[in-house]
Amino acid sequence: MVILYEAYGNLYINMTNRCPCACTFCLRQTRDEMEGSGSLWLEREPTVEEIKAEFDKFDVEKYGEIVFCGFGEPTERLDDMLEVCRFIRANFDKKIRINTNGLCDLIHGRDTAPMFSGLADIISISLNTPNKERYLELTRSKFGIGSFDAMLKFAENVGKYVETVVLSTVATTLTEEEEKECAQICRKIGVTYRIRPFEED
DSSP states (O other): OOOEEEETTEEEEOOOOOOSOOOTTOGGGTOSOSTTOOOOOOSSOOOHHHHHHHGGGSOGGGOSEEEEOBSBOGGGGHHHHHHHHHHHHHHOOOEEEEEEOSOHHHHHTSOOGGGGTTTOSEEEEEOOOSOHHHHHHHHOOTTGGGHHHHHHHHHHHHTTTSSEEEEEEETTSSOHHHHHHHHHHHHHHTOEEEEEOOOOO
């Protein structure tokens, strides 16, 4: 199983294939790997101890960041993910980024933002669109139309505990007016807006 993999100068952690969304644009619909990682489809979810042991196989110092991002939503395993964050904090001087759909509160049925305090440096969330109906069309979230507002609430709340929170959209997928609306949403809740490049399949 590919648990840790290299991509874009960072070290990525692939700890689950579970996700409450089935995004129309998700790369896992068109590929099995990233940057020559080998298949990111897991035979089973690795234990926390197995994840920790994988770090011995890599020269962690050469990477820019350690990123929770694989073929699933990392906050599906919130407690395990945060335990791995504690391990990273204790052993490596590296920034920790969590790439997430921002639906952690809906997944776990409570306010989870305080749990991230001191354990992540960057939370990166896919905003996708300024419109909640269009958001649901794109993400096909199992939580329905309330997903968009819940994602924004989580982004705003987690910003109280994590230094950098970024909401992103993909270049070429929105109109200029929609991008302005996204930027306005981000200003309102006090997070950074980023337009990321489109990644070809």
